[in-house]
Amino acid sequence: MTLRLVPLPAPLPDLDALPPGAVRRVVADASYAFPCRRCLRDAEPGEALVLLPYDPFLGTSPYRQPGPVYVHEQVCAPRPDDLALGAGRPAPDQLARRRLSVRAFDADHLMVAAELTDGTAVEDVAQALLADPGTAYVHVHNAGPGCFAVRVDRG
Numbered sequence: 001m002t003l004r005l006v007p008l009p010a011p012l013p014d015l016d017a018l019p020p021g022a023v024r025r026v027v028a029d030a031s032y033a034f035p036c037r038r039c040l041r042d043a044e045p046g047e048a049l050v051l052l053p054y055d056p057f058l059g060t061s062p063y064r065q066p067g068p069v070y071v072h073e074q075v076c077a078p079r080p081d082d083l084a085l086g087a088g089r090p091a092p093d094q095l096a097r098r099r100l101s102v103r104a105f106d107a108d109h110l111m112v113a114a115e116l117t118d119g120t121a122v123e124d125v126a127q128a129l130l131a132d133p134g135t136a137y138v139h140v141h142n143a144g145p146g147c148f149a150v151r152v153d154r155g
Protein backbone atom coordinates (compact mmCIF):
# COMPACT_ATOMS: atom_id res chain seq x y z
CA MET A 1 0.00 0.00 0.00
CA THR A 2 1.27 3.45 -0.87
CA LEU A 3 1.13 5.93 1.97
CA ARG A 4 0.83 9.69 1.82
CA LEU A 5 2.54 12.05 4.23
CA VAL A 6 0.40 15.03 5.25
CA PRO A 7 2.46 17.82 6.81
CA LEU A 8 0.51 20.11 9.17
CA PRO A 9 -2.92 18.54 8.48
CA ALA A 10 -4.69 21.27 10.49
CA PRO A 11 -4.06 24.95 9.78
CA LEU A 12 -1.37 26.72 11.76
CA PRO A 13 -2.84 28.97 14.48
CA ASP A 14 -2.94 32.73 14.05
CA LEU A 15 0.40 33.62 15.61
CA ASP A 16 -0.80 37.10 16.57
CA ALA A 17 -3.69 35.59 18.57
CA LEU A 18 -1.46 33.38 20.75
CA PRO A 19 -0.51 34.61 24.23
CA PRO A 20 2.83 36.34 24.77
CA GLY A 21 5.63 33.81 25.05
CA ALA A 22 3.81 31.09 23.11
CA VAL A 23 5.63 31.87 19.86
CA ARG A 24 9.41 32.03 19.69
CA ARG A 25 11.45 33.11 16.72
CA VAL A 26 14.75 31.24 16.51
CA VAL A 27 17.71 30.90 14.19
CA ALA A 28 18.98 27.36 13.70
CA ASP A 29 22.46 27.02 15.18
CA ALA A 30 22.99 23.31 14.48
CA SER A 31 22.11 20.77 11.83
CA TYR A 32 19.34 18.24 12.44
CA ALA A 33 18.03 20.08 15.50
CA PHE A 34 15.31 22.25 13.94
CA PRO A 35 12.86 20.09 11.94
CA CYS A 36 10.46 22.22 9.88
CA ARG A 37 7.09 20.46 9.86
CA ARG A 38 5.80 22.29 6.77
CA CYS A 39 8.52 21.30 4.27
CA LEU A 40 9.67 18.17 6.19
CA ARG A 41 13.27 19.34 5.99
CA ASP A 42 15.63 20.06 8.87
CA ALA A 43 16.72 23.69 8.88
CA GLU A 44 20.32 24.47 8.07
CA PRO A 45 22.28 26.61 10.52
CA GLY A 46 21.38 30.25 9.95
CA GLU A 47 17.83 29.61 8.78
CA ALA A 48 15.07 31.42 10.70
CA LEU A 49 12.18 29.44 12.19
CA VAL A 50 9.18 29.92 14.43
CA LEU A 51 8.51 27.59 17.36
CA LEU A 52 4.80 27.48 18.17
CA PRO A 53 2.14 25.27 19.77
CA TYR A 54 0.28 23.19 17.18
CA ASP A 55 -2.70 20.82 17.35
CA PRO A 56 -2.78 18.43 14.35
CA PHE A 57 -6.29 17.01 14.92
CA LEU A 58 -9.08 17.76 12.47
CA GLY A 59 -11.84 16.68 14.87
CA THR A 60 -12.75 16.70 18.52
CA SER A 61 -10.92 14.10 20.59
CA PRO A 62 -9.71 13.59 24.14
CA TYR A 63 -6.28 13.10 22.54
CA ARG A 64 -6.16 16.64 21.21
CA GLN A 65 -3.34 18.70 22.65
CA PRO A 66 -1.12 21.36 21.21
CA GLY A 67 2.55 20.51 21.10
CA PRO A 68 5.65 22.33 19.93
CA VAL A 69 6.56 22.45 16.25
CA TYR A 70 9.09 24.39 14.23
CA VAL A 71 8.26 25.90 10.86
CA HIS A 72 10.51 28.01 8.68
CA GLU A 73 9.76 31.69 9.19
CA GLN A 74 9.56 32.14 5.42
CA VAL A 75 6.81 30.19 3.69
CA CYS A 76 8.12 26.83 2.49
CA ALA A 77 6.62 23.70 1.00
CA PRO A 78 7.56 20.04 0.76
CA ARG A 79 8.77 18.60 -2.52
CA PRO A 80 5.87 16.54 -3.92
CA ASP A 81 8.13 13.50 -4.17
CA ASP A 82 8.69 13.65 -0.40
CA LEU A 83 4.98 13.12 0.32
CA ALA A 84 4.75 9.56 -1.01
CA LEU A 85 5.90 6.81 1.31
CA GLY A 86 6.19 3.21 0.24
CA ALA A 87 6.64 1.61 -3.18
CA GLY A 88 10.38 1.83 -2.69
CA ARG A 89 10.43 5.42 -1.48
CA PRO A 90 12.35 5.86 1.77
CA ALA A 91 11.03 8.02 4.58
CA PRO A 92 12.20 11.62 4.49
CA ASP A 93 15.52 12.10 6.26
CA GLN A 94 13.76 14.20 8.90
CA LEU A 95 11.85 11.09 10.00
CA ALA A 96 14.47 8.45 9.26
CA ARG A 97 17.07 9.91 11.60
CA ARG A 98 14.82 10.13 14.69
CA ARG A 99 13.14 7.84 17.25
CA LEU A 100 9.43 8.13 16.65
CA SER A 101 6.10 7.52 18.35
CA VAL A 102 3.57 6.31 15.76
CA ARG A 103 -0.05 6.65 16.87
CA ALA A 104 -3.06 5.20 15.04
CA PHE A 105 -6.49 6.85 15.31
CA ASP A 106 -9.92 5.73 14.20
CA ALA A 107 -12.47 7.85 12.33
CA ASP A 108 -13.76 9.13 15.68
CA HIS A 109 -10.26 10.41 16.54
CA LEU A 110 -9.68 7.84 19.28
CA MET A 111 -6.30 6.16 19.57
CA VAL A 112 -6.43 2.49 18.59
CA ALA A 113 -2.70 1.66 18.72
CA ALA A 114 0.66 3.26 19.38
CA GLU A 115 4.22 2.08 18.77
CA LEU A 116 7.73 3.38 19.27
CA THR A 117 10.12 2.85 16.37
CA ASP A 118 13.37 3.95 14.86
CA GLY A 119 12.63 6.35 12.05
CA THR A 120 14.11 4.03 9.44
CA ALA A 121 11.23 1.63 10.15
CA VAL A 122 8.44 4.24 10.20
CA GLU A 123 7.06 3.04 6.88
CA ASP A 124 6.74 -0.56 8.09
CA VAL A 125 5.04 0.53 11.31
CA ALA A 126 2.66 2.88 9.49
CA GLN A 127 1.89 0.16 6.92
CA ALA A 128 1.01 -2.31 9.67
CA LEU A 129 -1.18 0.17 11.55
CA LEU A 130 -2.99 1.32 8.40
CA ALA A 131 -3.56 -2.28 7.29
CA ASP A 132 -6.13 -2.41 10.11
CA PRO A 133 -9.40 -1.15 8.64
CA GLY A 134 -10.16 0.42 12.02
CA THR A 135 -7.29 2.86 11.58
CA ALA A 136 -8.31 6.05 9.79
CA TYR A 137 -4.95 7.85 9.99
CA VAL A 138 -1.64 7.85 11.81
CA HIS A 139 0.12 10.64 13.65
CA VAL A 140 3.91 10.55 13.94
CA HIS A 141 5.66 12.37 16.79
CA ASN A 142 9.27 12.63 17.82
CA ALA A 143 9.38 10.13 20.66
CA GLY A 144 11.49 12.16 23.07
CA PRO A 145 10.30 15.76 22.90
CA GLY A 146 6.84 14.71 21.70
CA CYS A 147 6.57 17.25 18.91
CA PHE A 148 4.20 16.42 16.06
CA ALA A 149 6.07 15.35 12.90
CA VAL A 150 3.55 14.42 10.22
CA ARG A 151 0.25 12.63 9.56
CA VAL A 152 0.21 9.47 7.42
CA ASP A 153 -2.81 8.55 5.32
CA ARG A 154 -3.46 5.68 2.92
CA GLY A 155 -2.42 6.30 -0.69
Ligand SMILES: [Zn+2]
Binds near residue numbers: 071
Ligand atom coordinates in the same frame (compact mmCIF):
# COMPACT_ATOMS: atom_id res chain seq x y z
ZN1 LIG B 1 10.23 24.56 5.99
